[in-house]
Amino acid sequence: MIPAVVRPVQLALYQGVADPPAPRSRRLTVRLPRRLAVVPTSRLDLVQAADALLAAIAFLTTLSQVSDWNVKAVSPVSEGFSLLMAVGVALPLALRDRWPLAAWRTGFLMLPIGVWVTSSIGVRPADAPYTFLMVLSCLLVSYSAAVRCERRITVAIWVLSVLTAWIIHPNSMPVAAVMVTVAVLFGYNVRVRRTATAQLVVEEQRTQEAVGAQAVLEERARIARELHDVVAxxxxxxxxxAEAVPLKAAGDPAQLEAGLADIRGLSLDAIAQLRQVLGVLRDQDGRTDTAPLPGLDRVEELIANARATGLTVLVKRPTSLEGLAPALGLSAYRIVQESLSNAMRHAPGATVVVDIGRDDGGLRLHITNGPGLAPAGPRGAGQGLVGMRERAALLGGTLDAGPVPVGGFQVTATLPVDATTERGSG
Structure with missing residues (x-):
């Protein structure tokens, strides 16, 4: 119990350290003239300048006041004690902005000298051994210490100040206690508000960093999804x-050349789409010129490529799919593309039915393939299905995928067509 009481007093008197000053607004500083500046960018802190001016006024006024009292006093004090009293009043005011706790300690230790001087001369201003400047200096340094010191130190400063006032002059102790309490509470309130503001700034920075990190992750996921769809x-x-062309050509140079030309065309198309996806990464403002994004108007190309690999593809689609926003058309295109790619890998030679419909509820995609006629390729990591579901979810739609009881696989997606998805249709 005793250490808990003594520790704050130790911190207040000699062990504690005040917090660094808060950043000063540039409105409270002025640039010094070049002939007065130590360095070209020197600025004058108006708060510190005001404290220095107040300290100088308090020092000179106290010296003058004690000198006047000495003229009328029966037993005047020496000039040395007058000087110490003036220093005890002025020095805390000069220190309170840079070193508030040191300023309070200086005033607290020098207070007995001022009280002794007023008592020895026989002058008791306002029936108490304190001058107006002594009271002002004490209140200002107590406020500054409360602003920059932790709560334990602030409480110890208040207790020591009130006890000292009671010991020196019990009759004026209630008024002194009220004045010190107001100064300390006002300073502590400022400290709490500054701390809360600083914490709020830190939280806002963390929130912005988290939002930025989330945006980066979402952009990475989008690029990865696009790359997967194109490459896969x-x-x-x-x-x-490449495997089927030599078998289909059966030594016919014309068919072999035509098959290789198809492979070359697919390769060039893949390279073009990769450049389109990665182009935005080469320009921080996203102004890289790219070709229009693929949409359902190019679904026939997907079907032709799938048929070239041996799939039998049956298509059912509306006569017109105009008016779809680019984002909706791209997502639908990628879902059909990934479904056909899965059928090529896992059900070679199968029959695939691509059903594209549109009604008031949105765009409907239904892609079903039967069992393959040849051994399936190795199973992937499932990123294709994840990417299709993400595309549908981003547009507020749904996607279901799974095996068909009679053999094969099906993908069913519903993508809503509303004002949001149609705003870029023109």
Whole structure:
């Protein structure tokens, strides 16, 4: 119990350290003239300048006041004690901005000298051994210490100040206690508000960093999804055609040349789409010129590529799909592309039905493939299905995918068509 009481007193008197000063507003500083500046960018702190001016006024006024008292006093004090009293009043005012706790300690230790001087001369201003400047100096340094010191030190400063006032002059102790309490509470309130503001700034910075990190992750996921869709589809078609072309040509140079030309065309298309996806990464403002994003108007190309690998593809689609926003068309295109790629890898030679419909509820995609006619390729990591679900979810739609009881696989997606998805349709 005793250490808990003594520790704050030790911190207040000699062990504690005040917090560093808060950043000063530039409105409270002025640039010094070049002939007065130590360095070209020197600025004058108006708060510190005001404290220095107040300290100088308090020092000179106290010296003058004690000198006047000595003229009328029966037993005047020496000039040395007059000087010490003036220093005890002025020095805390000069120190309170840079070193508030040191300023309070200086005033606290020098207070007995001032009280002794007023008592020895026989002058008791306002029936108490304190001058107005002594009271002002004490209140200002107590406020500054409360602003910059932790709560334990602030409480100890208040207790020591009130006890000292009671010991020196019990009759004026209630008024002194009220004045010190107001100064300390006002300073502590300022400290609490500054601390809360600083914490709020830190939390806002953390929130902004978290939002930025989330945006980076979402952009990475988007790019990875696009790359997966482009690479998976084209590489699957190229790999299958590279295996099937020699068998289909059966030594016919014309068919072999035509098959290789198809593979070359697919490769160039894959490279073009990769450049389109990665182009934005080469320009921080996203102004890289790219070709229009693919949409459902290019679904026939996907079907032609799938048929070239041996799939039998049946298509059902509306006569017109105009008016779809680019984002909606791209997502639908990628879902069809990934579904056909999965059928090429896992059900070679199968029959695939691509059903594209549109009604008031949105755009409907239904892609079903039967069992393959050849051994399936190795199973992937499932990122294609994850990417399709993410595309649908980003547009507020749904996507279901799973095996068909009679054999095969199906993908069903519903993408809403509303004012949001249609605003870029023109």
């Amino acid at each position: 589809h084209h590489m699957s078609v190229i790999a299958i055609q």
